[in-house]
Structure formats: C-alpha cells, structure tokens
Amino acid sequence: MTILDDVRGLIVDHLKADPALVPLEADLKDALGADSLDAVEIVMAIEEKYKITINDNDTEKLKTVADIVSYLKSKGVQAAA
Template sequence: MEFEKMRDIIVETLGCEPEQVTMEATLTDDLGADSLASVELVMALEEACGVHIDDADVANLKTVGDISAYLNSHKA
C-alpha cells in the first residue's frame, strides 16, 4: 500500500493531522490512538488492502512504519 493511501486512512480513522503521520510516528503516543481507535484502524486497513491482520500481530504494530511493513509483506 502506498504511504499516501495509508496516511489518509490513518488521518480519517484517528482524526490526526496528515503531517503527524510519519513512518516513525507511534499510534498511541504520537497519533493519540486508544484501543478502540486501533481496532477501527485495523478494520479500515484490512478493508482497503484486502489483507487480514491477525489479532496476535496487532500488538506488534506500534508505529506507522510497522503497519507499512506488515501490509507490504502480507499483501495478496
């Protein structure tokens, strides 16, 4: 998934500013995601990419870069 598309989904789901979304940004500390927002984000990314994100893997997705690497390694 292209960074811009992923960024747009993150901005829409978490309500943060686009310039806050960098590969190093953490979902909780930098972007303000709580547990509910994280679940919503995972669902939005799954729908947009057609990739299932295992619940066990969600805990390891702490930064935007983590999400990008996961999606790129699991794309259909």
C-alpha cells in the first residue's frame, strides 16, 4: 500500500465516501463535504496511524488529499505495512 492508499482509506472510512470520488485533488470540505470536526478526526486518525503529531498550523494547510500525502512524505512517513 502507498501513503495515498492509506490516506484515501482513512477518508473513505471516516466520511463514508465512494473511493472513486476521492482523487488526489479532492478538497476535504468542498468536494467531500467534510466539516471542521471531520477534518480534526481525520487528522487524529492520521496521527494515530503514523504515530506522529501534526501541529495546528500544519493542520490548517491540509485541505486536499494531495496536501496530506505531501505533508506525510515531507515528515518521512512510510506507507503502513
């Protein structure tokens, strides 16, 4: 699995979204209908899965699936086994 697959899976599970509707450029709020609480819960799930802490300033920048994947890669995160 790739980081993209992992992130997409977390989003699909949390938002009950169709995986086909979660492309890289999908905006969590506008395209996928996530509200602020959903966004926080998704970030918390990512933190738990990858054993990292994402600070509030960085959280605000994570608007799309691509943003999340790029952020995780920049932190040296590897795809879950």
